[in-house]
Amino acid sequence: LHCTSMSSLSVPPPQCLLQPFTVPHRYLFGPGPSNVPPRISTAGAQPMLGHLHAETIEIMDHIKSGIQYAFQTQNRMTLAVSGPGHAAMECAIFNTVESGESVLIAVHGIWGERAAEMAERIAKYKPVLFFLTHGESSTGVLHPIDGIGELCHKYDCLFLVDSVAALGGAPIYMDKQGIDILYTGSQKVLNAPPGTAPISFSERACHKIFNRKTKPVSYFLDLSWLANYWGCDGKPVRSYHHTGPITGLYSLRESLAILAETGLENSWKQHKDVAEYFHMGLEKMGLKLFVQDKKARLPTVTTIVAPPGYEWREITGYIMKNHNIEISGGLGPSLGMVLRVGLMGCNSTKAHVDMILQALADALKHCHKSKV
Amino acid sequence: LHCTSMSSLSVPPPQCLLQPFTVPHRYLFGPGPSNVPPRISTAGAQPMLGHLHAETIEIMDHIKSGIQYAFQTQNRMTLAVSGPGHAAMECAIFNTVESGESVLIAVHGIWGERAAEMAERIAKYKPVLFFLTHGESSTGVLHPIDGIGELCHKYDCLFLVDSVAALGGAPIYMDKQGIDILYTGSQKVLNAPPGTAPISFSERACHKIFNRKTKPVSYFLDLSWLANYWGCDGKPVRSYHHTGPITGLYSLRESLAILAETGLENSWKQHKDVAEYFHMGLEKMGLKLFVQDKKARLPTVTTIVAPPGYEWREITGYIMKNHNIEISGGLGPSLGMVLRVGLMGCNSTKAHVDMILQALADALKHCHKSKV
Numbered sequence: 001l002h003c004t005s006m007s008s009l010s011v012p013p014p015q016c017l018l019q020p021f022t023v024p025h026r027y028l029f030g031p032g033p034s035n036v037p038p039r040i041s042t043a044g045a046q047p048m049l050g051h052l053h054a055e056t057i058e059i060m061d062h063i064k065s066g067i068q069y070a071f072q073t074q075n076r077m078t079l080a081v082s083g084p085g086h087a088a089m090e091c092a093i094f095n096t097v098e099s100g101e102s103v104l105i106a107v108h109g110i111w112g113e114r115a116a117e118m119a120e121r122i123a124k125y126k127p128v129l130f131f132l133t134h135g136e137s138s139t140g141v142l143h144p145i146d147g148i149g150e151l152c153h154k155y156d157c158l159f160l161v162d163s164v165a166a167l168g169g170a171p172i173y174m175d176k177q178g179i180d181i182l183y184t185g186s187q188k189v190l191n192a193p194p195g196t197a198p199i200s201f202s203e204r205a206c207h208k209i210f211n212r213k214t215k216p217v218s219y220f221l222d223l224s225w226l227a228n229y230w231g232c233d234g235k236p237v238r239s240y241h242h243t244g245p246i247t248g249l250y251s252l253r254e255s256l257a258i259l260a261e262t263g264l265e266n267s268w269k270q271h272k273d274v275a276e277y278f279h280m281g282l283e284k285m286g287l288k289l290f291v292q293d294k295k296a297r298l299p300t301v302t303t304i305v306a307p308p309g310y311e312w313r314e315i316t317g318y319i320m321k322n323h324n325i326e327i328s329g330g331l332g333p334s335l336g337m338v339l340r341v342g343l344m345g346c347n348s349t350k351a352h353v354d355m356i357l358q359a360l361a362d363a364l365k366h367c368h369k370s371k372v
Numbered sequence: 373l374h375c376t377s378m379s380s381l382s383v384p385p386p387q388c389l390l391q392p393f394t395v396p397h398r399y400l401f402g403p404g405p406s407n408v409p410p411r412i413s414t415a416g417a418q419p420m421l422g423h424l425h426a427e428t429i430e431i432m433d434h435i436k437s438g439i440q441y442a443f444q445t446q447n448r449m450t451l452a453v454s455g456p457g458h459a460a461m462e463c464a465i466f467n468t469v470e471s472g473e474s475v476l477i478a479v480h481g482i483w484g485e486r487a488a489e490m491a492e493r494i495a496k497y498k499p500v501l502f503f504l505t506h507g508e509s510s511t512g513v514l515h516p517i518d519g520i521g522e523l524c525h526k527y528d529c530l531f532l533v534d535s536v537a538a539l540g541g542a543p544i545y546m547d548k549q550g551i552d553i554l555y556t557g558s559q560k561v562l563n564a565p566p567g568t569a570p571i572s573f574s575e576r577a578c579h580k581i582f583n584r585k586t587k588p589v590s591y592f593l594d595l596s597w598l599a600n601y602w603g604c605d606g607k608p609v610r611s612y613h614h615t616g617p618i619t620g621l622y623s624l625r626e627s628l629a630i631l632a633e634t635g636l637e638n639s640w641k642q643h644k645d646v647a648e649y650f651h652m653g654l655e656k657m658g659l660k661l662f663v664q665d666k667k668a669r670l671p672t673v674t675t676i677v678a679p680p681g682y683e684w685r686e687i688t689g690y691i692m693k694n695h696n697i698e699i700s701g702g703l704g705p706s707l708g709m710v711l712r713v714g715l716m717g718c719n720s721t722k723a724h725v726d727m728i729l730q731a732l733a734d735a736l737k738h739c740h741k742s743k744v
Contacts, residue, residue, distance in 0.1 A: 010547065011444050013632035014437035021626055023418035024427060033615060036420045044619065045417040046395040048408045048565065050698050055396060065386035072383050082567070083455045086592045086614040118591045175382065187615060193420065195454065195567050195617035217589040219490045220458045240703065242458040243405060243559060245567035245620070247416065254393055260385035326422050331612065 026320075027347075029356055030328035031137040031165065031301045033187035033194050034344040036251070039258070040192055044251035051243045059253050060230060060244075066256025067198040070167060070190075070264065071182050073174035077201040079230035080252060081221065082244045085164040085185035086114075088197035091221040092160050092181045093118050095201075095209045096129050103129045104157070108143070109136035110332030111162055128208070129158045135166025138331040140291050140303030140340065142170055149178020158205050164188060167198075168259055169271035169300035169344060180205040186248070189267070189300060191345035192255040195248040255345075268299075271348050275299040278343065278353045285361060290338045300348075303338040306330075307364060312339060314367045315360075322366075323359040398692075399719075401728055402700035403509040403537065403673045405559035405566050406716040408623070411630070412564055416623035423615045431625050432602060432616075438628025439570040442539060442562075442636065443554050445546035449573040451602035452624060453593065454616045457536040457557035458486075460569035463593040464532050464553045465490050467573075467581045468501050475501045476529070480515065481508035482704030483534055500580070501530045507538025510703040512663050512675030512712065514542055521550020530577050536560060539570075540631055541643035541672035541716060552577040558620070561639070561672060563717035564627040567620040627717075640671075643720050647671040650715065650725045657733060662710045672720075675710040678702075679736060684711060686739045687732075694738075695731040 028035050049056045060079075067078050081088045093115065097103055103119040104127045105112050111133040119131070130152050135142055145161065152159040158180040163172055168189030174182045183199035186192035201209065201223070209223050216222050225241040227233040259267060275297065279289055282304060290303035306312045312329050316339065319325050330338045343352060400407050421428045436450050443450070453460045465487065469475055475491040476499045477484050483505040491503070502524050507514055517533065524531040530552040535544055540561030546554045555571035558564035573581065573595070581595050588594050597613040599605040631639060647669065651661055654676060662675035678684045684701045688711065691697050702710040713728060715721075 009441075009444060009636060010545070011441050011446065013441055013635065014434070016434045017438050017441075017625070017629040017632040021415055021418075021622070021629065023421060023622065025419045026421060026425070028420060028422060030422060033420050033422065033618065036619075041417040041619070043393055045413040046393075047397045048400060048405050048559075049395060049398060050400060050402060050405065051566070053398070053698070062386070062388045066389050069381075069383050069385055069389075072381060074383060083459065083592070084614045084617070087455065087459075090590060090592050114591070121587050121589055121591070173382070185615070187420075193617065193619040194423070194615040195620055215493050217493055218462060219486070219493070220455070220462050242456045243557070243566040244456070245565065245617070246405065247408075247413070247565040248567055248617070248620070250393070250395065253389070257389040257393065260389040263385065264381060326425070 027325040027355070029341050029343060029347060029352065030326045031340050031342040032185070032344065034191055034342065034347050036191055036193055037346045040251045040254045043254040044193065044247045046247070046250050049246055051246055052238060052240065056246060057231065057238065059249055063249060063253050063256060064230065066253070066260060067200060070198065070256060070259055071174040071200050072172065072176065073200050075200045075202055077206050077227060077232045079199060079226055079232060080249065081197040081199055082242060083197060084194050085183065085197050087221065088183035088199045089115060089162065090118055090218065091199060091223070092183060094216045094218050094221050095223040096158060096181065096205065097123045098212055098214050099123065101128045103127065103131060105131040108141060109133060109138040109334070111136055111138065113332060115162070127157055129160055131160045131162070134161050134163035134172060135170060135298045135300060137165035137298070137301045137340070138334050140298050140301055140338070141296050142166060142298040145172060145177045145179070153178060158208060165301055166298060168267050169348070170298065171268050174200060186252050186255065189344045190252070190255040190259065192251040193248060195245050196252045271299040274343055274348045274350060274353060275302060277350050278302060281353060281357045285357065287360070300344045301340055301342045303334065303340055306336065306338055309369045310364070310367055312336065315339065315363045318363045318367050319359045322362065325356065325359050327356065399697040399727070401713050401715060401719060401724065402698045403712050403714045404557070404716065406563050406714065406719050408563055408565055409718045412623045412626045415626040416565065416619045418619070418622050421618055423618055424610060424612065428618060429603065429610065431621055435621060435625050435628060436602065438625070438632060439572060442570065442628060442631055443546040443572050444544065444548070445572050447572045447574055449578050449599060449604045451571060451598055451604060452621065453569040453571055454614060455569060456566050457555065457569050459593065460555035460571045461487060461534065462490055462590065463571060463595070464555060466588045466590050466593050467595040468530060468553065468577065469495045470584055470586050471495065473500045475499065475503060477503040478505070480513060481505060481510040481706070483508055483510065485704060487534070499529055501532055503532045503534070506533050506535035506544060507542060507670045507672060509537035509670070509673045509712070510706045512670050512673055512710070513668050514538060514670040517544060517549045517551070525550060530580060537673055538670060540639050541720070542670065543640050546572060558624050558627065561716045562624070562627040562631065564623040565620060567617050568624045643671040646715055646720045646722060646725060647674060649722050650674060653725060653729045657729065672716045673712055673714045675706065675712055678708065678710055681741045682736070682739055684708065687711065687735045690735045690739050691731045694734065697728065697731050699728065
């Protein structure tokens with residue numbers, strides 16, 4: 001049992017790792033992640049820096065400005081969580097809600113379900129937070145935001161919006177719309193790799209968070225630490241909290257730079273125009289859109305009623321195999337009912353729409369159709 | 373207040389993002405992150421794939437095998453957390469400990485302090501877990517592991533080891549040493565970017581975790597979900613839990629491949645030899661090692677007694693400015709007492725030692741020395 005004398009390894013080097021590493025190119029037209037353009041992947045391959053080096057801190061400051069622009073907010077408490085959108089969801093809920101408090105959640109798809117799943121672990125009795133998904137990628141619905149913040153504040157409730165699937169592709173104005181916490185992911189319209197999640201907190205949210213009676217359950221997501229790490233707390237020195245995904249931040253910086261160069265309004269218009277062109281093409285083919293109200297359609301992720309008589313998995317599989325294109329089935333409540341097509345950021349072009357329409361037509365021709 | 377008619381943006385595109393993005397090259401000889409070799413950064417710049425595509429799942433399976441080799445374990449419950457080492461720490465503690473239970477933590481540096489900080493948020497009364505840091509990077513101490521697992525199990529306590537700063541650079545045998553949970557980071561000896569954290573759970577740990585009375589506080593880090601996402605639960609279908617850091621997984625795959633090609637024992641010997649060569653050189657210069665017992669010295673991160681009469685910040689600043697090399701001061705309990713030099717993975721070479729010794733000699737010559 002004295003392992004200093006253990007000289008032999010009981011687990012040998014795995015053969016699978018001794019093979020060369022290759023990754024195919026694929027069109028990612030599902031609900032995300034989307035394709036990463038060379039400028040963003042090249043940025044992520046730049047030399048590593050320390051997580052608190054002056055240059056890294058400058059990159060983080062630029063990211064903050066980029067998020068403030070993308071979110072249309074002047075909140076000082078703006079940063080990127082070192083994890084996927086789900087980590088930002090927990091960051092929002094963990095910091096805001098104390099045990100014994102309750103949360104109101106608009107469940108109109110899987111994202112509301114998941115927020116409920118997170119909140120019920122810590123909160124039971126009193127409503128302090130209202131959660132709404134801006135772009136519900138499971139159903140393809142874009143939820144209106146206007147007026148809700150005002151209503152929430154009337155009842156001393158914070159307004160939390162998940163815009164993972166919509167941000168950059170549909171208008172949102174954090175400050176003007178009275179949103180207290182807003183977050184998104186890096187791998188959708190922003191076209192960066194998954195692993196960073198922009199988030200911002202209003203003064204009202206900060207007031208609640210920094211007057212908690214108990215510590216948030218998570219240290220990793222504790223806003224007091226994150227605020228200092230991201231230089232949002234006005235303190236002169238940034239302490240070491242955790243090591244952020246440094247090269248992920250390089251990529252996020254570039255993706256926000258591309259959005260700033262393009263202009264938010266141009267990006268919103270591009271997604272709207274391309275989505276409408278796509279929807280027209282689908283209807284011409286005889287396919288039905290799952291969301292009938294045009295205004296309620298999410299411009300980033302389109303849900304198509306699963307073509308009757310077909311097995312949806314056969315369609316997505318056929319398109320992947322023969323066209324090298326990912327499109328996806330439903331998720332959660334929409335499973336089996338829809339096909340989902342995401343056209344986000346650099347993927348949102350009419351040329352891509354034409355590719356998808358052709359692939360769908362080909363699939364409907366070749367996939368097995370039941371006679372029922 | 374009706375924002376559908378808001379046509380103007382109140383936050384303009386930030387000028388800082390319109391500048392070109394550049395990152396300097398720097399020798400990262402602090403306690404981490406370490407430099408990323410081209411093979412690993414190139415892997416991370418490969419085309420994006422979907423998080424549940426067959427190729428991604430195969431990459432995840434290869435990563436599991438690579439972690440099993442690096443940890444010397446046959447645990448089925450082996451995966452990488454989608455976050456930094458701190459997320460793995462919380463994954464270990466959140467899943468294992470229920471409210472009302474208590475945790476025993478060996479505090480011999482900052483990592484023990486942080487684990488205590490995390491555990492006290494959820495646990496109060498009964499010891500079910502013993503936490504030990506294998507390589508305490510704040511003090512430069514390598515803690516012996518032998519015999520502790522046996523002792524823990526005698527008292528029906530799980531044995532949790534943090535090997536973020538040591539894994540791959542110092543021997544550890546998860547199965548033979550009776551370790552129930554072991555985790556590390558990607559950005560130390562493995563030389564991958566930060567953002568993924570290998571972790572493994574023994575059968576004993578899984579038994580405790582999957583017989584909890586309450587859900588873990590975190591959904592993002594809930595092992596029942598992670599086990600399914602990583603194909604560790606034997607179920608035929610992997611559900612969507614969260615979007616993993618796909619390109620981060622590419623890099624992690626390559627870093628584990630390099631370790632498998634090098635061989636664990638060669639890697640351990642390399643770090644030991646280079647550290648000893650470094651320590652000899654330091655002593656020749658008249659510098660003192662902070663850890664006097666040679667056997668207790670961490671081969672990946674060396675702590676040097678802060679040279680008397682100097683301001684340590686002036687030394688690290690001088691070396692960064694004039695030699696483009698990062699070395700670091702103390703952290704937590706060792707702040708102000710030591711200089712810390714990390715030589716991990718591809719950075720662990722005698723040529724780098726010579727560079728550092730030269731830089732240190734130069735700094736001691738040029739930095740201000742008080743006469744006291």
